[in-house]
Amino acid sequence: METKLKNNLAHLQIALSRTNAIILANNEDAIERHLSGLKEFIAETERARKECEAEKIAAEEDIEAINKWNFEIESKINEADSNVRELKASLDIIKDE
Numbered sequence: 079m080e081t082k083l084k085n086n087l088a089h090l091q092i093a094l095s096r097t098n099a100i101i102l103a104n105n106e107d108a109i110e111r112h113l114s115g116l117k118e119f120i121a122e123t124e125r126a127r128k129e130c131e132a133e134k135i136a137a138e139e140d141i142e143a144i145n146k147w148n149f150e151i152e153s154k155i156n157e158a159d160s161n162v163r164e165l166k167a168s169l170d171i172i173k174d175e
Contacts (some may be wrong), residue, residue: 079131083126085149090119090158097161101168109172113165120158127151 086121100112127148134144 079126079129081100083130083151086119086126087154088124089155090116092137093119094158094161096138097164101164104168104172106169108133109165109169113169116162116165119159120162121156123151123155123158127155 093112097112097116125136129142131148134147
């Protein structure tokens with residue numbers, strides 16, 4: 079399961095690296111596609127995080143270590159959430175033009 083989470087985080091990071099360029103292109107369709115994909119990556123990453131967390135708990139790993147691990151994953155998800163807000167704001171601006 080940890081491999082799945084790492085792959086999801088890699089996909090998420092790749093998507094995040096493209097967000098600014100997509101916003102600057104000012105293309106409504108591209109922004110909508112990117113927004114949809116980013117939301118999907120966030121959901122998949124969150125599911126994988128929960129599954130890994132359950133495995134760590136079942137393996138009786140230290141709770142503090144699990145919390146630290148969770149914080150690192152959640153910070154990446156929060157960054158993606160911020161990108162979602164930026165994309166939505168860009169869409170609103172385009173639609174108002």
